[in-house]
Amino acid sequence: MSATKGKSSLKIIPIGGLGEIGLNCMMFEYEDEIIVVDCGVMFSDLQMLGVDFMIPDMSYLKAHKDRIKAYVITHGHEDHIGALPFALKSHPAPIYATNFAGKLIESKLAEHEIDAEFETIEPGVPIKFKHFTVTAVSVNHSIVEAMALFIDTPLGKIVFTGDFKMDSSPYYGDPMDPKPFQKAGDEGVLLLMSDSTNVERDGHSLSEERIFHKFEEIFSKPTGLTLVAVFASNIGRIGQVFELAGKLGKKVALLGRSMEQNTRIAHESGYLDNLNSVLISVDAIERYPRKDVIVLSTGSQGEYRSALVRISAGEHKNIKLTEGDLVVMSSKFIPGNEKAIGRMINSLFRQGADVMYESVADIHVSGHANAGELRAMIKMTKPKFFIPVHGEYRHLVKHARLARENGVPKENAVIAVNGDILELTPDRLRITGHVEENRVFIEGESGSDVAKVTIKDRRKVAETGIVFMVLIRNSVSKRVMAGPDILTRGLLEEGTEGDLFEKAKEVVLAIMDDVAALERSKPVDLQEEIRIGLRRYFYSRLGKKPVVMPIVIDL
Template identity: 45%
Template sequence: MMVFEYGTTLFVIDAGLMFPEDYMLGVDFVIPDLDYIKKNRSLISGIVLTHAHEDHIGALPFLLKVANAPVFGTPFTLGLVRNKLEEYDMLHTSKLHEIHPQERLKLGPFELEFIRVGHSVVDGVGIAINTPLGLIVHTGDFKISHTLNDGQNTDVRKFARCGEKGVLALMSDSTNVEKEGYTVSDREISAKIAEIAHGSPGRIIVALFASNINRIQQIVNIARDRNRKVLFNGRSIEIAVRIARELGYMDIPEEVEITADQLDLYPDEEVIIITTGSQGEPMSALARIAAGTHKQIKAKQQDTIVLSSKFIPGNEKAIANIINKLYKRGADVVYEKISDIHVSGHAFREELKLMINLTRPKYFIPAHGEYRHLVLHARLAEDMGIPRQSILVAENGQVVEFDEKGARVRDTVNTGRVMIDGKGVGDVGRSVLKERRVLSEEGLVIVNMAFDEETGVVVYGPEIVSRGFVFETETGHLVDDAQCVILEIIEDVGPEVPDRIKVIRSRLQTALRQYFYFTIGRRPVILPFIMVI
């Protein structure tokens, strides 16, 4: 998410989410902190979306709850946005406006012109932003390829025309700055998949990102040329294909597509299944196929499974688990470590150099990447002749300021991560994550007991229930000894002690934690439930 601001007007570019890291137990996804937006909601003139990936549109429903500003995006992007807003019951209150490459959009003192860029999703755009101080070019996520479908390649001429006019600043995608050369041609990937299809004796099941419409069309073309039928399976891929067909981005002959109910009507060697789950998502169609729980598709001997996507860091274990399960079911699996069956949607170093040469910016701002990517992209720009003092590397929350004297990184605004846990927004913080980690690693002990109100004598318990670290049937002596620890505390804290229950609860937690650490090397969470009856 990025905010442009001038005077009393601001607009937002993209509103993405990220998926939880390993330590974020139970968290569904993470969105940006919207505190600055909330404080300035009356100044927002619009929200502009560059493309339809989740890291650019996933947080839009949460942003619109804070500031219901007009949303601008290309047809395919808005198609997926509409579906997302329907899920949140927000479509009827949202103001969505289609934009197209070459069109201009006026937002207060800003005039935006959209430039077609090639990426791993159709309908992506970069933005030429005319400001009172000069032209700023935001590339969006891009690669420079001439092998995508018609109308989907990056418009290098338009970026060059921006350079001819004079570019105050270039904000450029840094994701693949570590990769030398150029991105692999989409035609090479298509040829590789066609080769796999030719050599496969049975069904072919291809798992990929649902938004990768160009790749899906390539697979459909391969199926048509080899007289195979295509089955789309998985909710997200079915939605993406439906939207792409309605907009004319896909050409799928009626005689090629089949439904899941028709699958058994065709020999295995005449079927290609396109599905989701290439990142090991636990509830995806591919995960259910691997586990044998999919109602209509079962992996079997002579199946060829193709994972046509890059392994996103953090997902490697989940993906490896699915691959192992598929092999156990007799299928053959093709993935990026053993075959070139994926091409990145982000520019490699030579393409990044070309973008700098095309636009010839006065200032350079590396964007979209981890901090090392920004630094490496900054060094690349310096190698391309941009003075070091004209390269601005900004972290999340830092403000890049332009005025008549130049540009600089200054100040910060409140930013950070907000974790979404079920229906809770921001309810999960460091303390909750720590508690979940402790529960997952150390376990839980529950102590139930009741005292007589008049005599102070124990009338029930102490009953001890453990979860996550010890099985009572196998280690009954631990429970018996723990009960002794509790009874000693009760005997020591007599009925005459003020706030007796509170004192017992506190001492009980400390003593049991020490006891379990001494006996089994664990510090479980101790939850005493004490009643007075």
């Protein structure tokens, strides 16, 4: 008789991170218990007007908040921890994270004035819940203390890789040890859930050691200031800059709030040993020869108003680039950001600086496993079932194909998308339903959410402009007392309107006469007639229908 016969099925519900890069959030549910693995954000692009970032739809979590036992965090990247403040407000639970990730989260929660219970994850030390036992296993990634998770359930073992690579020479920590994964495979892995980001890249990802030698070459022969743009979370890359600065007798200045914050937290966590001996303030840069200063900056993705974008526009109060200066963009260009980054690079060249980036110089290596490493993970763990995670839809398809080529039966490699309810038993993995999973748009320091219709309205205004029409009339006689006055924004250049507005006023007055004749004299009726009439008028004159905001005031 099977030891698992009669047991409940295990539900796995992704509400972010499948079919996209970022927004990672995965729920594991067994009977009365839910554990949430990661809870991240996705940063917006230029099409999301006014939106700073997106978080997963947490409707399911809110509806089952009494069953949530933990948030287990694989590492400290924003796309894995950034949504925690919003989750904890409505459905709190203890947070399990490594020392460094925990400090990043604590700092983030402090900004939102949220208290939380923390438990520190130690690699190899089991965390026991009622139905789940979670054991973290160290992996390599572009942030320190990244973890895979071995999740033991009543039905069998799940291996959740998190974001990982197999680096033979990481800057911090040890190379990823294959033995725990091999041991799990020998004992039996029911399900492997593996990072799909770089499945399209053949072979093995490059080691972080490669960057150290390239940086040393670059830093050894500057003629001016060197600025290195890097993700503030990439403590290994930042550590290399600090080590080389000390070795070459240079100083390091930090630009960007997240760069300053993460560097401080990393130092407090035992990294960046020589920070105090080489770090200077941005205000102190002018006291040193430019060739002896390295600036670490955020803004590698061309983010609006980031430090590097302001430098590229010549608008930064402390740093002005000149001929002989060098900008090293040591990060991947995230899909969707290419145009913004391209504009920024062109502006940096206009400032007189030279710019190095991934496509022209070996100054970045990925933190994600290539296809060769993904294949090795499948062969080590020998899973019965497989779900590709963390990637766009084509990545998931190709990763599932890779699993089928390496021993996973075709029907056992299941491609899921956000909101799918996957039910796992010892003998079957299938999609049985779907939960609501609309992204939530967040803007501003208040962290307020933005409705989709608001985004649609903003896009419409951006595309076609807006027209305001105001008039005042007598509430009894319905005669116009003042106006109509017309004001536009984003419609046409000031001073080029010609007779456009005068003719528009005639359209409004004609509509008023028609409405009065029809005895539809309520302001709301009049405003709708004016809105339709002005849209038609502007379309006939300009070829586009602006957003029209008519205001009729009865006195």
